[in-house]
Amino acid sequence: MTDGEILIDVKVAKHFGDGETRVDALRDVDLQVRAGEVIALLGPSGSGKTTLLNVIGCILAPSAGKVTLDGETVFDGQWLRRDLRRLRLDKIGFIFQTHNLLPFLTAEENVAVVLDLAGWSVEKGRARAGDLLGYLEVDHRAAAKPALLSGGEAQRVAIARALANRPRIILADEPTAALDGKRAGLVMDLLRKLAVEQEACIVTVTHDEKIFDRFDRLVHLRDGRLADA
Amino acid sequence: MNLALKDIRHGLFRFVLTCFGLGLLMTVVLSMIGIYNGLVADALAVVKAPAADVWVVESGTKGPFAEASNIPLTTRDAVARMPGVTEAGAINFQNIEAAHAGASLRLYVIGYEPGHPGGPQRIAEGRGIGTSHFELVADRKTGLLTGETIRLGRNRFIVVGLVEGAMNAGGDPAVYITLADAMALQTELDPAAQRVQAARGTVSVKSASVAAVIARLAPGADVELLTATVRQWKHLAALTQAEQEDILVSSVVDLARRQIGLFLGILLSVSAVVIALIIYTMTMEKLKQIATLKLIGAPDRTIIGLIVQQALILGASGWGIGLVLILTVKDYFPRRVVLEPFNVMVLAGIIFAVCIAASGLGVRAAMKVDPATALGS
Numbered sequence: 001m002t003d004g005e006i007l008i009d010v011k012v013a014k015h016f017g018d019g020e021t022r023v024d025a026l027r028d029v030d031l032q033v034r035a036g037e038v039i040a041l042l043g044p045s046g047s048g049k050t051t052l053l054n055v056i057g058c059i060l061a062p063s064a065g066k067v068t069l070d071g072e073t074v075f076d077g078q079w080l081r082r083d084l085r086r087l088r089l090d091k092i093g094f095i096f097q098t099h100n101l102l103p104f105l106t107a108e109e110n111v112a113v114v115l116d117l118a119g120w121s122v123e124k125g126r127a128r129a130g131d132l133l134g135y136l137e138v139d140h141r142a143a144a145k146p147a148l149l150s151g152g153e154a155q156r157v158a159i160a161r162a163l164a165n166r167p168r169i170i171l172a173d174e175p176t177a178a179l180d181g182k183r184a185g186l187v188m189d190l191l192r193k194l195a196v197e198q199e200a201c202i203v204t205v206t207h208d209e210k211i212f213d214r215f216d217r218l219v220h221l222r223d224g225r226l227a228d229a
Numbered sequence: 230m231n232l233a234l235k236d237i238r239h240g241l242f243r244f245v246l247t248c249f250g251l252g253l254l255m256t257v258v259l260s261m262i263g264i265y266n267g268l269v270a271d272a273l274a275v276v277k278a279p280a281a282d283v284w285v286v287e288s289g290t291k292g293p294f295a296e297a298s299n300i301p302l303t304t305r306d307a308v309a310r311m312p313g314v315t316e317a318g319a320i321n322f323q324n325i326e327a328a329h330a331g332a333s334l335r336l337y338v339i340g341y342e343p344g345h346p347g348g349p350q351r352i353a354e355g356r357g358i359g360t361s362h363f364e365l366v367a368d369r370k371t372g373l374l375t376g377e378t379i380r381l382g383r384n385r386f387i388v389v390g391l392v393e394g395a396m397n398a399g400g401d402p403a404v405y406i407t408l409a410d411a412m413a414l415q416t417e418l419d420p421a422a423q424r425v426q427a428a429r430g431t432v433s434v435k436s437a438s439v440a441a442v443i444a445r446l447a448p449g450a451d452v453e454l455l456t457a458t459v460r461q462w463k464h465l466a467a468l469t470q471a472e473q474e475d476i477l478v479s480s481v482v483d484l485a486r487r488q489i490g491l492f493l494g495i496l497l498s499v500s501a502v503v504i505a506l507i508i509y510t511m512t513m514e515k516l517k518q519i520a521t522l523k524l525i526g527a528p529d530r531t532i533i534g535l536i537v538q539q540a541l542i543l544g545a546s547g548w549g550i551g552l553v554l555i556l557t558v559k560d561y562f563p564r565r566v567v568l569e570p571f572n573v574m575v576l577a578g579i580i581f582a583v584c585i586a587a588s589g590l591g592v593r594a595a596m597k598v599d600p601a602t603a604l605g606s
Contacts, residue, residue, distance in 0.1 A: 057524075059524070059600050085523060085600075086528070094525060096521075100521045102232075102522070103239065104232075104235045104236040104240070109230065109235070112230065117525070117526055117527050
């Protein structure tokens with residue numbers, strides 16, 4: 001574990017339904033992630049990994065508890081911020097299993113769109129997008145639409161998009177699922193490097209055992225409880 | 230970054246094809262509006278052409294267009310002498326079929342007295358009727374050319390001039406001949422029929438009756454007083470120009486007008502549903518992208534802008550294509566297609582409203598999308 005500041009601090013519970021139909025997806029989950037840390041959320045299907053990722057991503061409200069992101073308490077029994085999308089735009093970057101690039105934008109525009117939403121000027125946004133694509137060694141594909149990118153290229157563009165607005169929390173959902181072993185390792189190395197250089201933390205949901213050694217911590221979830229940390 | 234335009238550019242061929250399809254639908258809507266207007270305009274053309282103030286017809290009828298009307302030719306002199314009347318002319322109307330260029334030509338024959346009201350207003354080509362007999366001025370839609378001859382009844386007429394926009398409520402193009410020729414055409418029998426009548430001892434007598442007498446009044450003359458005076462003659466009725474136009478629209482072409490009007494209403498409803506479906510489908514196809522946009526922090530206005538802008542571009546393109554197409558082909562319709570700027574703008578307004586309403590359905594669906602779906606959960 002690194003000594004960086006705590007970027008994610010969650011103490012939450014989440015259930016769906018009530019009475020006989022009640023399902024406890026998260027039970028007294030207490031998790032802290034520090035800057036520079038790369039952790040994996042592991043567990044069988046239905047263990048609560050995605051629910052926890054959605055709670056940290058401010059997509060799903062916990063039933064109880066407190067969520068603090070990058071020093072700001074955003075949930076304490078209720079959402080403390082009205083504009084959760086702006087919160088996500090400023091603090092959180094998402095990397096998806098199937099990259100989820102917008103098909104009608106070029107690689108560069110897919111990165112720049114985040115900066116456009118954040119209020120950057122077009123010129124600055126394009127420059128930043130170009131820098132990120134260069135950093136991720138995919139700048140030669142800047143003008144290509146996602147359909148023309150290989151799986152590895154598309155995932156690197158998606159990483160560039162997640163990093164565009166300099167968030168300190170990166171949430172990744174099976175980011176290597178569509179990649180072969182070698183490329184999966186490269187992507188994880190890249191994420192680790194970014195976490196250190198940008199003082200960010202990365203929380204990844206994965207089943208990919210080949211990349212387990214790339215994480216600082218493996219966090220196991222079973223029946224909505226943290227089994228190990 | 231305008232996401233709507235980027236998305237359109239990405240699927241340009243499909244979008245253009247959709248716009249073209251919508252444009253064809255708008256062409257049908259606009260043509261139906263034009264046909265509706267044309268029907269009314271055609272019906273009024275014949276009654277407006279003489280530029281009359283008063284129509285004197287047979288008592289108890291709404292002639293000469295809605296009902297048959299026969300009044301003595303001498304009525305014209307009586308009407309012409311009335312105070313306030315500056316001009317009066319007797320006219321006759323009949324439908325006939327004539328052979329021309331190997332085909333049957335249906336004509337609306339207007340008999341009038343040269344030098345009196347009732348003749349063609351503006352000669353587009355050639356000249357007006359200059360002799361008492363066997364000259365004819367035809368509407369261009371008859372296909373007749375100046376200098377050509379055509380047989381009407383027992384006589385052959387020469388075309389001396391052409392006019393435009395002269396037809397009856399049924400769309401049959403008009404020809405103008407002298408009243409004397411028109412009355413002969415109405416009453417003269419075929420030689421064989423004449424011989425049969427002669428053998429039976431009946432003598433063919435030329436009728437001296439006409440369909441109507443039209444009168445123009447001096448400025449400031451009291452139309453109501455004049456019509457009231459005419460009605461005092463028991464065998465005559467009088468209609469103002471406005472009444473005559475009203476009879477044509479509300480009686481002669483009323484069923485056809487309502488039929489087209491109802492069809493137009495159905496067509497507009499179908500168009501609205503089609504536009505709504507296209508826009509809704511376009512939105513539903515983008516739900517995953519909308520979820521991604523929400524997840525990465527796009528505000529509602531960005532997503533609403535994406536949907537509404539595309540809907541408006543689609544509607545405007547469809548309307549524009551429809552307008553260009555109908556303006557290109559409208560003259561090839563067998564009957565007049567009359568498009569007024571007002572109609573075109575009203576349709577634009579309807580499409581705008583439909584697009585906004587349809588976008589509302591799409592926006593509603595988009596707002597319900599859970600950003601978590603972008604994560605695949």
